[in-house]
Each structure stands twice: as C-alpha cells, then as structure tokens.
Amino acid sequence: MVRAEWAIFEEDYWAINNALEDLLHSSHAQNILLIDRTGQLISQAGEQVNFDLVSFASLCAADFEANYQLAKLVGEKDFSTLYHQGAKESMYLGKIVRGVVLVVLFDKRTTLGLVRLRVKRTVEELEIIIDGLYDKLEYRNEEYDDFDDSFAQEAEAEIDNLFVE
Amino acid sequence: MSLINYSSREINCKIVYYGPGLGGKTTNIQYIYDKLAPDTKGKLVTLATEMDRTLFFDFLPLELGEVKGYKTRFHLYTVPGQVYYNASRKLILRGVDGIVFVADSQDSRFDANIESLYNLHENLKEYDLDLTSIPFVMQWNKRDMPDAVAVEELEEELNPEKYDSFEAVAIKGTGVFDTLKCVAKNVLRQLQAA
Numbered sequence: 001m002v003r004a005e006w007a008i009f010e011e012d013y014w015a016i017n018n019a020l021e022d023l024l025h026s027s028h029a030q031n032i033l034l035i036d037r038t039g040q041l042i043s044q045a046g047e048q049v050n051f052d053l054v055s056f057a058s059l060c061a062a063d064f065e066a067n068y069q070l071a072k073l074v075g076e077k078d079f080s081t082l083y084h085q086g087a088k089e090s091m092y093l094g095k096i097v098r099g100v101v102l103v104v105l106f107d108k109r110t111t112l113g114l115v116r117l118r119v120k121r122t123v124e125e126l127e128i129i130i131d132g133l134y135d136k137l138e139y140r141n142e143e144y145d146d147f148d149d150s151f152a153q154e155a156e157a158e159i160d161n162l163f164v165e
Numbered sequence: 166m167s168l169i170n171y172s173s174r175e176i177n178c179k180i181v182y183y184g185p186g187l188g189g190k191t192t193n194i195q196y197i198y199d200k201l202a203p204d205t206k207g208k209l210v211t212l213a214t215e216m217d218r219t220l221f222f223d224f225l226p227l228e229l230g231e232v233k234g235y236k237t238r239f240h241l242y243t244v245p246g247q248v249y250y251n252a253s254r255k256l257i258l259r260g261v262d263g264i265v266f267v268a269d270s271q272d273s274r275f276d277a278n279i280e281s282l283y284n285l286h287e288n289l290k291e292y293d294l295d296l297t298s299i300p301f302v303m304q305w306n307k308r309d310m311p312d313a314v315a316v317e318e319l320e321e322e323l324n325p326e327k328y329d330s331f332e333a334v335a336i337k338g339t340g341v342f343d344t345l346k347c348v349a350k351n352v353l354r355q356l357q358a359a
Contacts, residue, residue, distance in 0.1 A: 006168055013172030038260030039224075039240065040168045040177045052208040054226045058240065059210065062221060065256045099260075147233075147356045155232045155353040162229055163342045163349070165200055 006098075008042065012133045019125045020045035027118035028110035030089075034126070037061050037099035046105070057103075064093055064101050081119075083112065094119050097127045098134060167262050167356060169235075176237045178352050179260055180345075183285050184267035185277035186218070186246030189306040189335040193267060194223050194243055196341045201227065219245040222257050229349075239349055246281065255288045263300040263352040265344055267335070268323055270305050270313040278323055296326070300351030303330035304344045309337075 008016070020032045024045045031046035033053070039061035041053055049056075064082065071079045082093040092104040092115050102123060104115055167178045182190040191211070198209045207226035214220050222242050229237040244254040266285065268278045289295055303324050305316055316332060324330055329347050333340025 008168070008170045008172060010172040013170065036168060036260070038168075038179055040179075042168070042170070054238075054240075055208045055210045055224060058224045058226075062212075062256065065259065066221075066253075069252055069256065151233050151356070152350075152354050155229070155237065156350050158229050158232055158237070159346050159349050159353075162201070162205055162227070163197075163346050165338060165342055 006036075006134070006137060008133065009136065012129055012136075013043065015129050016043050016126065017045065019122055019129065023104070023118055023122040027104065027106070027115045029104045029106040029115060030109075031105040033057060033060070033103040033105075034096075035060055035101050035103060037065060037101065042100070060093065060101065060103050064095070081116075085112075092116065092119060094123050096123055097130050100126070100130055102126065167352070169356075174235050176232075176235050176356070177240060178238070178262040178349075179240045179242065180263040180265065180348055180352065181257055181261045182241065182243040182265045182267055183254075183281065184246060184306075185269055185274060185281040186248075188246055188267045188269040188274070188277075188281075189333075190243040190246065190267045191217075191219055191223050192335040193265070193304070193306075193333075193341050193344070194225050194241055196335060196338045197227075197241065197345060198225055200338065200342075204228075205230075218247070219243055220250075221245065221253050232353075237353070239352075241345075248280070248284075251284065251288070254284070255291060258288050258292060258294075261292075261294075261299060262355070263302075263348045264296070265302050265304055265348050267304045267306050267333075268319060270307045270316075270319065271310045272312040272314050275314060275322075278319075282323060296328070300348055300355060301328045302344055302348040302351070303328050304333050304335075304340060305330060306333045306335050306340075308332045308339070309334045 024032050033044045034042040035057040039058035041057040067079050067082055080095045084091040089107050094102045096102055106115055169176050182193055184190050205228050210224040212221035225241040227239045242257050244257045305319050331340045331344045335341055
C-alpha cells in the first residue's frame with residue numbers, strides 16, 4: 001500500500017473541479033484555489049494568473065496555519081474563515097475538513113457578501129467529497145498502487161540527473 | 166504528507182531543513198536555487214527580517230520531471246532557527262515527508278545543535294511523528310571553520326542512531342546536493358509498497 005497519507009482519484013478530482021467552477025461562476029470571483037494545509041495546491045479554477053501559484057498556495061497555507069495558532073492563543077478553536085482586503089483585489093479563505101482550505105480571489109466585480117454566501121454552500125459540497133475521499137483511502141483499491149521498485153529506480157535516476165552541480 | 170493526485174498524475178512531497186539559528190539552512194536552499202536550471206525550480210520565497218534572518222520560512226518548489234508518468238515535485242522549506250520562533254517551526258513541520266538537520270560544526274554552536282535537535286523531537290511528537298518514521302538526513306555544515314568539531318565527535322553526540330550524514334560547506338556548495346539527493350531518494354522510497 002502506498003504510504004502517502006492522502007491521494008486524489010479521478011472521479012473526486014472532477015467532482016472537486018466542478019464544485020470550484022460552480023463557485024467561480026456563482027460568486028463572480030476571479031480565481032478559486034483548493035490547497036491543503038501543508039501548502040500543496042490541489043486544484044484551481046478561473047483566469048490565468050500572472051503570479052507563481054505554487055508559492056501562493058504555500059503562503060496561503062502558512063497564513064491559515066498562523067491564524068489557527070493565533071485563534072488558539074485567544075481561546076478560539078480556530079478561525080474558520082479569513083479575509084484580506086486590498087484596494088483592488090481581495091482574498092477570502094475558508095476552512096474545509098481534513099486541513100483543506102478554499103481560497104477565493106476576487107475584485108470589484110463582486111462583493112464580500114456574495115462570496116461569503118456562495119463559499120458556504122461550496123464548503124459543504126467539498127466536505128462531502130473530501131470525507132468520501134478519505135473513506136476511499138482506508139479501503140483503497142489495489143489498482144491505484146503502482147509505486148513499485150521500478151518507480152523508485154526511475155525516481156532515483158531522475159534525482160541524480162536533476163541535482164547536479 | 167505526500168499528496169498523490171491520480172487524476173492529474175502528480176506527486177508532491179515536503180522536505181524541511183531544520184537546525185540551529187545561523188547554521189546554514191537558508192544557505193543550502195539558496196545554493197540549490199542558484200544552481201538549478203530555471204525550468205526545474207519555482208520562485209524562492211523568503212520570509213526574512215531586515216537582517217536576513219529567517220522569520221517564518223523559506224520555500225523552494227522543485228520539479229523532478231516525470232517518473233512513470235507522474236509529475237514529481239519536492240517542496241523545500243527551512244524553519245527559523247532562533248529558539249523563540251518555535252511556534253513557526255512547528256507549523257512548518259506539519260505534513261513533513263523528509264527532514265534535513267543542518268548542524269553547525271563550530272565548537273561554540275555545539276550546545277545549540279543539541280538544543281535544536283531536542284526541539285525537533287519535541288515538535289514532531291506533537292504530530293505523532295518521530296525520526297524512525299520519517300526519512301532523516303544529518304548535515305555537518307561549516308566544516309571549513311577553524312573551530313569545527315571533529316566529525317566523529319559530532320556523530321557520537323548528535324547522531325548515535327547513525328542516520329545518513331554528509332559533511333558540508335554550504336556557502337561553497339560542498340555537500341549541499343549530496344544531502345538533498347539522499348533525503349529526496351529516501352522520501353520517494355517511502356512511497357513504494359511497504
């Protein structure tokens with residue numbers, strides 16, 4: 001069995017993407033990202049961005065995590081949503097389950113109220129998908145486990161090729 | 166926590182550089198960033214103070230290329246070394262797949278190494294992890310310093326479990342890639358069938 005603590009399968013990936021696309025259209029946001037708490041980008045919907053998405057996801061996770069610790073310090077269980085307001089662009093972050101975070105980037109074409117309202121529904125949808133995904137990981141199908149010796153050998157060769165001075 | 170996306174065929178793994186303040190963690194990452202071809206690396210993100218001390222973390226995404234059809238990425242992080250930034254250190258360890266401990270070989274930093282290693286054990290415990298379950302590599306950095314402690318002594322005091330270890334002078338790049346290769350390979354081996 002693969003040791004990775006979590007994985008995304010084909011049908012869940014599409015279900016997630018559909019939920020993100022629906023939110024994108026119903027909230028009139030520019031961009032929606034789904035990230036996990038370790039800073040890894042799971043999926044994204046919306047316009048092409050002109051910044052580094054991988055770094056962005058990593059910083060969003062750090063932001064959320066730092067605020068989680070702040071919440072604990074002031075006696076809250078967590079801050080389930082965060083809002084960053086800019087002159088033109090704003091961000092709204094919402095906690096889902098299992099350390100997954102939804103990030104919505106939006107501008108003047110919509111309002112915080114509408115984004116907040118639409119996010120609420122999407123969070124519920126995504127919670128069902130993510131919980132289901134974890135259930136699947138517990139009773140996973142062997143056909144997905146294709147990380148055998150040849151994978152390790154190929155990976156090691158790639159590592160040797162890439163990390164040269 | 167490595168993330169495998171079977172649909173977009175991607176594997177993401179997280180490697181954290183840990184160790185005492187001013188030990189050379191950021192220097193390791195900076196050297197890797199400077200040496201790698203542009204198409205294999207992302208943006209180097211540094212959250213540092215004005216004095217160039219790491220405040221929260223440094224972050225560098227690396228793309229290994231395709232392995233058996235899977236796009237494989239490593240996310241390298243450093244933690245702030247100063248004792249009082251423990252809350253930040255703990256955050257960065259969440260979901261870690263592999264750890265490099267950058268020890269400072271200087272005699273004057275010997276106790277700082279011990280303290281940082283102890284702190285690592287304590288912080289991992291909070292995530293129900295320990296070094297037997299995570300790929301761990303030791304780096305003896307600053308081997309060029311005049312008061313560098315003998316490697317045998319460092320091994321005896323800081324690495325009795327005999328984890329893989331490498332001598333390094335990170336500022337010149339010595340040992341940096343050997344350390345990274347070792348931890349990266351160990352992380353991917355963990356993905357294999359148990």
